[in-house]
Amino acid sequence: MNPQESNPDLESFRTQWKAEVQAKQSLAGPSTHQTPQTRTAPPPRTKLPSAQNDDDSDDDGYAQPQQFDHAEAGPSTSSVQTGHPEGPERGDPVSALEHYEKAVERETVGKLGDSLQLYRKAFRLDDGVDQKYRAKHFPKPPPKPARAPSANAAPGTVTTGAASAAVVQPPSTKDLIASFAVMSIAPAPPPVEGMPPPPCPLAELPEEILVLILRDVAVLDVGDFMRLAQVCKRLAYLVATESTIWRRLCLGTEFGFGGMHYYWQQRVCWDPFTDADLIREAAEGEAPPLALADPAASGSVAASPPSALTLAERADRQARESKANTLAFYRSVYSASWQRMFRMRPRIRFNGCYISTVNYLRSGQASHNQSTWGTPVHIVTYYRYLRFYRDGSVISLLSTTEPAEVVHHLTRDALALHAGGAGSNLPSAVMRQALRGRWRLARESDNPEALPADIEGDVTVETEGVSKYIYRMDLELGTAGKITRNNKLGWKGFYSYNPLTDDWAEFTMRHSKPFFFSRVKSYGVQGA
Numbered sequence: 021m022n023p024q025e026s027n028p029d030l031e032s033f034r035t036q037w038k039a040e041v042q043a044k045q046s047l048a049g050p051s052t053h054q055t056p057q058t059r060t061a062p063p064p065r066t067k068l069p070s071a072q073n074d075d076d077s078d079d080d081g082y083a084q085p086q087q088f089d090h091a092e093a094g095p096s097t098s099s100v101q102t103g104h105p106e107g108p109e110r111g112d113p114v115s116a117l118e119h120y121e122k123a124v125e126r127e128t129v130g131k132l133g134d135s136l137q138l139y140r141k142a143f144r145l146d147d148g149v150d151q152k153y154r155a156k157h158f159p160k161p162p163p164k165p166a167r168a169p170s171a172n173a174a175p176g177t178v179t180t181g182a183a184s185a186a187v188v189q190p191p192s193t194k195d196l197i198a199s200f201a202v203m204s205i206a207p208a209p210p211p212v213e214g215m216p217p218p219p220c221p222l223a224e225l226p227e228e229i230l231v232l233i234l235r236d237v238a239v240l241d242v243g244d245f246m247r248l249a250q251v252c253k254r255l256a257y258l259v260a261t262e263s264t265i266w267r268r269l270c271l272g273t274e275f276g277f278g279g280m281h282y283y284w285q286q287r288v289c290w291d292p293f294t295d296a297d298l299i300r301e302a303a304e305g306e307a308p309p310l311a312l313a314d315p316a317a318s319g320s321v322a323a324s325p326p327s328a329l330t331l332a333e334r335a336d337r338q339a340r341e342s343k344a345n346t347l348a349f350y351r352s353v354y355s356a357s358w359q360r361m362f363r364m365r366p367r368i369r370f371n372g373c374y375i376s377t378v379n380y381l382r383s384g385q386a387s388h389n390q391s392t393w394g395t396p397v398h399i400v401t402y403y404r405y406l407r408f409y410r411d412g413s414v415i416s417l418l419s420t421t422e423p424a425e426v427v428h429h430l431t432r433d434a435l436a437l438h439a440g441g442a443g444s445n446l447p448s449a450v451m452r453q454a455l456r457g458r459w460r461l462a463r464e465s466d467n468p469e470a471l472p473a474d475i476e477g478d479v480t481v482e483t484e485g486v487s488k489y490i491y492r493m494d495l496e497l498g499t500a501g502k503i504t505r506n507n508k509l510g511w512k513g514f515y516s517y518n519p520l521t522d523d524w525a526e527f528t529m530r531h532s533k534p535f536f537f538s539r540v541k542s543y544g545v546q547g548a
Contacts, residue, residue, distance in 0.1 A: 285412030370547025
């Protein structure tokens, strides 16, 4: 008996199922020519080697690849953009970039030998392949678009670019300081919330009293005065703009130009001037001009020649001449700014010393007891020291001893202690070679053809020499660095003078190096 005939219901179900399948197959053909629906394709997935589940609905065995191309993926996407497009299924590399990418892959997995060979092949094909690799896989980010101008833009807004986009420039230092004018000194907050703040007497002082306090601080130490600008914005404004304080510094003798000397103040050996020295000084044009005599003074002083002036009258004339020059430069050269003048105008600094370090090579003699490949070379190092004093004297020292062992002994007491070579067993024995001298800054009569502002930085130093000789150094004040001023002394000439025969001789400047200022705390704030 046929089993199909024994079960008519089953046979009817099979016939109906086949008819439905054939109907679906007949409808699938024309649907392939229709426009597919616009849908966003899911991101491609890469099967992890450790995945054990073959079910596509399980996402535990898949990881998302790193995307370097930000192009929008469509239905036709058939590849995955990864950090290194070279995959194990790709063929052998052909171009230089492909060799380089393959080498990176090998290096990543630890196959350094293979990566080295691939690197060599890549660079043989193209010596700039590393730049192409960097441009492909690590492109520079696009420039940020300019911000649109706002209604409350700062006055410093500048419009640039093809689209006239507004770029807000930061305010200048002058504008920033000017914005501190309306601010006051704020007291410190209370240590515990809810408690009254601690007292701040400085915030309650009138501004006139506060300016006097700041002036006294500046006279004692300019460095401490400048550091007050870091306390608060109100003090920063006063430090930067209070012209009365800067005028006091410029005209004073502590740090300013009232302590500068434009005439000799003593002999080279530190002995005071005599009448014969004053007569010789007047003959050589060293005395200040009579036109600077005070009209209100007595007629005898104004009409007397420079040789008849006493030392006190001579010093008074020099002080008035120095102040007149300072006031003239304040208006003409430094734009009526006392602060700018104090920073920019050349001046000698007394709270340290100027050090010149010289290094040069010298050929030595080969030893007869040892076999050498060539002639030995010696590195010679020596130092020159200059310490200036406010009274116009100076100490000069040439030594091979390092500065750390010299600067603390570079004093008048140590020089007097070792006069004549005494005290060779003392730590300050290096001062036995020190020389006494004097210094002055250049003035208009030194170079009548030049403008006074052009010769302001010249310094003349005269020291004792061998026997009756006198050594003369012509130096020039300069600046090394961007912050500190007047911290360098460059050479212009070095001479020896014989006063018996009135002969001059010039030293060679083959190995000479400039002097640089070094602060020495043991000298005190204002120097001796």
